[in-house]
Amino acid sequence: MMTDPRQTDTSVFPDAVYKDTVLRPLFDGAKTHHVAAFGAIDKAHLVMLVETGILDAVQGRDIAKALRAIGAEVDPTKLIYTGEVEDYFFLIEKELKARLGPDLAGRLHTARSRNDIDHTLFKLGLKARLELLLAKALALYDTLIETAEREKATLIVAYTHGQPAQPSTFGHYLGAMIEVLGRDIDRLHDAYAVVDQSPMGAAAITTSGFPIDRARVAYLLGFAAPLQNSYSCIAAVDYITATYGAIELLFLHLGRPIQDLQVWSSFEVGQLYVPNALVQISSIMPQKRNPVPIEHLRLLSSQTIGRARAMLDVMHNTPFTDMNDSEGETQAMGYQAFDSAYRVLDLLASVMAQVRIDPARVAANIRRSCITITELADSLVRQEGLSFRQGHEIAAAVARAVVAIDGDLPLDGYAPFVAAFEHAVGRSSAIDAAGFAELVSPEHFVAVRTRFGGPGPEPMQAALASYRARSADFAAWAKAQAVAQGQATAELNSKFDALVGAA
Template sequence: MTDTTKFPDPTYRDTVLEPLFDAAKLHYAGPVRAINRAHLVMLAEEGILPRDVASKIARALVEIDAEIDLTKLRYTGEYEDYFFLVEAELKRRLGPDVAGALHTARSRNDMDHTVFKLVLRDKADALMEQAMVLALDLIKTARRERDTLIVAYTHGQPAQPTTYGHYLAAVVEVFNRDGERLCAARGLLDHCPMGAAAITTSGFAINRHRVAELLGFAEPLRNSYGCIAGVDYVTGLYSAMKLMFLHLGRVIQDMQFWSAFEVGQLYVPNSMVQISSIMPQKRNPVPIEHLRHLASMTVGRCDAVVNTMHNTPFTDMNDSEGEVQVAGYAAFDSASRVLALLDALIPACSIRADRVAANMDAACVTVTELADTLVRSEGLSFRQAHEIAAKTARDVIARGVPLRDGFAAFQQAFTDETGRKPGLDAAGFAVAVSAENFVAVRDRFGGPAPAAIEDALNHYTYELGECGEINQLRRDRAARAAGMLETAFNALLVE
């Protein structure tokens, strides 16, 4: 029978405390080390701790870091987590009075949220850097494919001609907006909770700005209650991540559709194709399927974190900590796999011009420009022109010939509608219904014509540069802080 007077209960130990301990030693040892050192430096600089006491603690922290092998640590129930293990080691080496001084004016509450922010900060920075690489490679591929014709689909049906470069530019535009949202969410991680203590700060004259500086934050998070109750840094980050991979999932679905045998306008290279074990003629572009489910898993993992916060109290709570934080890290793992695989796949794929031409011919996708041409050259209303174009399209589809072979049908439809012969001759008709002309005349802001595409790609590159500068400033601040902390902490060692 279980002894209900002794902590921890074995089931609680196995289901909660041991998994938390294992996660802490894997993810949080580095951040806890940095927080211990930054807080100690501040206590010494502000005169809250005598320098000799701070020096003893600093030397003990160095010894603990050198002597404890995290890989060999196993949960025994003696310590709740890595934080308490370090505290116990300090007590063993220095005695309770000196060891306990390190915890002056702080709490597990402000420490936990600072730890989580430090971990998420690094993960978000790595993800944004990877997203930047993909965005630049998408721009490069869009330039390469600027003039490559494709069929654009709406409602699953062939609609109009455009270029693969125009399509990829649209992908980049959305991806850049997703990057901006992620960059903004990353900004929420730049405010340090340290100094909030349990809820209300401290009666000691602590310097919250100094600790924030030493840990590489832009500034302290102001309201101490919000430091331990506000989880918008979590929900905001994972919401932004979710949108990025939800939107990429739509592009991945297009790749699946375009590479289908019946459509066939996207060619996936052999290096990204698996052959059926029984049907040797089948080329299965299964990386696209893996991309689709990995993107969906990322969305689901982000949702799991955000939804866990739903209807929780506005206070310090385990619902935003420990296991929930670790569960969220899996979203970064699958997200990274998606970005890496997309960055390998998209530049390697190509458009099959023969299938594009066949699908354009079969679906009369240029007929809209025939109607537009009639409005411009013949002075017709668009509705009149639309009716003539529709009759022409019905005729060539019924005969199974491409639209360029429909001049006679066009002449008849024009005469029936207007009571006169068209001014557009056979040569002009052929130009009007060509895919190349369709794209070329759409030389408008945001359109598919070459000049418009180049202008757009230049703008997207500029946007990425701005985002890259922000990311670099954040990395530089973290690097400076690491050096500053090392210098200030080492100064305590020589006392």
Template sequence: MVAKTPYTDHSTFPDPVYKDTVLGPLFDGARDHFAHDFQRIDRAHLVMLREQKILSDDQAGKIAKALLAIEQEIDPATLVYTGEVEDFFFLIEKELKARLGADLGGRLHTARSRNDIDHTLFKLQLRAKITGLLGKILTLLETAINKAEAEKDTLIVAYTHGQPAQPTSFGHYLGALIEVLLRDAKRLLDALATVNLSPMGAAAITTSGFNIDRHRMAELLGFNAPLRNSYSCIAAIDYVSGTYGAMELLFLHLGRPIQDFQFWSSFEVGQLYVPNALVQISSIMPQKRNPVPIEHMRLLASQTFARARGMIEIMHNTPFTDMNDSEGETQAFGYQAFATAGRVIDLMTSFVSAITINDDKVSENIRKSCITITELADDLVRNEELSFREAHEIAAHVAKTIVAMNGDLTIDGYAPFKQAFAQSTGRETKMDAERFAIVVSARHFVAVRDRFGGPGDTAITGALACYRDDVSSLRAGLSACSERAASADNLLQSEFNALPGASA
């Protein structure tokens, strides 16, 4: 009996289970998401190798002709993984070798690796997805600014701890939302700057002994520049975590005003009116007006948040090296976050444009809640020379009295105020009933709060102008990225077409 050694291995690649559970899905992902970008990288690398005289004109021309033939004859959408090659990259190389022979067909891969190719593919996809999402966010910002401009004099009840607190304007509320969105958009634009650094030329880890031109590769693919450290190109995944971290924060923050919209549109509060186009009915209760788009915004925002958080958790505790954890299937998982993100932003843009404030309900809620009473205390400090604490106690007594009688502060509040003032100070107030009605009115409350950041006319007008400037700056940054990518596509097409054989 012949003893078996542990080195005897008659298995053949790929193991069928490995093929079905890993290699097949990875191939499908590359086919579905990266086929076009594979072509761009091959073309750019070929142009660079020829310019650097690593390939001759004749070699480059023949490879260019073969690449064109592959693009024209093979529709990636029809490809099915068979296991004959390891992955999508080797399929293309196999096709090149079949047309050109093993020697020439293998020369396109000079001075590069699947490592730098993969991260370049991922960055090209992320760049397109981030720019698309940022475009939608800027449209939402512009819509919100226009709405805030139109509603800067529209009163609402502002709530703290779920209770009526003070009057402000809908424009002022939207300004707060706009400021958060602006910061979130800036974070996403910062993430885009990291994405827009090219890994090409890093090869496996340490670049190459060939005289490659990494800056030229970055230019041909529309990146701002090469990412400097080659180890970083294949190991640093902060372009992934930075992107999805920014998305996670964005949709965490968006969920909060969505919650407010749900609360404001309730029957009991009723200060937000959602038009019929965004309302569904009950199948059994005829009286119901259900603003379910709000729920869908909340749902989709939560799904986006969870998927973005999931991407960061996948990256957690992974080694600082090239590894599959950050690659094909993970990238495809992240794209689901962009899909739901775009739906939320589009829906919120339409929603913000359509909603209005129910002025009658706001007036009634202001009347019932006495939320202008803070200004009475402030006025007593300014004009009656009381301490704020004493003024606060007088105002509190008036508010309790009016709420208990279900009265109207502007109409019914002067008598209890006059009495409380005299009891507290031992003198008569200088304020008459007419002046009292003005001081405790919601319009006056908002108007006198014209400090920097407040809802008063000068403050909110200045803020809206600043927001428009910020959006213009963000749009300029986004446009520069998009224009660079488009120019690079034209440049790459031109340089590739100039190769001998490329147009033959």
């Protein structure tokens, strides 16, 4: 006959290996990342319990005094997990019981659960990190605007498929970076809006029969509102996926211009000059200037993408319920993505403020590559009435002739142009040598591209104005969040202080 193991089980929780491999790391993570949030949740929940009459003023006062004493007497940094309690939550409850007795201490947990507490902790942790990430992203955004303003007329070689394509300006290139970064900031704002909804009051799953005020707790904790569906409060992980999805895209997108910086600063291209402060010299080859910070930007961006992607992978194929996969250890892993993200944004802002374009290398590369030849074809359409295809064929013949002699298009291209034009059209062109040199100059190439979004002076000024306006909007959003959080924190502290001083 089989023996019922429940009748013979003499083991005592926690198992030693479970304690060391799971409970201790979770406890250490909580005391490292979530102590302040634990305290805020206890205060806000207690204030609400008293305001709704679930607890009376005397009960609220005694619990508030005990919470304050715990905050003053218990140093989380010195705590060592022993297994005496399951986790940090039960440690605080144990401390309350020691000061108040089990009946009164247990009343603080009325109408709440570790389920809603945990997700509120995690959201508070993400909110603070997202606010810092957004501040650093905005600092980079503003640095790029300042650099684009300074370099709006600075010629560069623009590349397609790894080959010189057309002349543009560094300011125009940076404008593309600015616009993508602006959209990435929008995605971070969208993620923040998902995070900024409080799970408190959902309790285990279905809220509570007590007359709790979920909106009040949400406000006191600085959330925009309570998350409506209580099952969603403890089961939905879209606040995690929204956050790390936005982070992954941000650093995927930043990694692409970082790669350009690496290529542009190479000896063979050389159009980007990296100042000495950002250059390391080889330990054996004294002639080498290694722009190592750019390599670190590439590496750290990839690390951030990998860490963010890992968070999404952990959420994949998990049950739609409260589960450990989305909780403490996963959250701590995700914070590493923020840590590397901050480093990238700070370093990239510093690099972009300091790099310069080397005009001599740009001029040499333009001369060698004949990248202004497209404007010759365009000009033949406008000035000579040719079709673009005919103009393109003439321009191609000129480019082949100049490249064959390693020549300079404005100086050496006119004679091949005259011959190619007469061969193709059967007459002479009205464009003289001086006019030809002007048409194929990089300055002219940029100046005539005045359409919306182009590198010409007028569209660049309009673009820069729009970027500055977006920056002001981003800054206003951050200020509004800081004001709202400050007001909520001040009211929470005031109400809690009032409980402590209640008669």
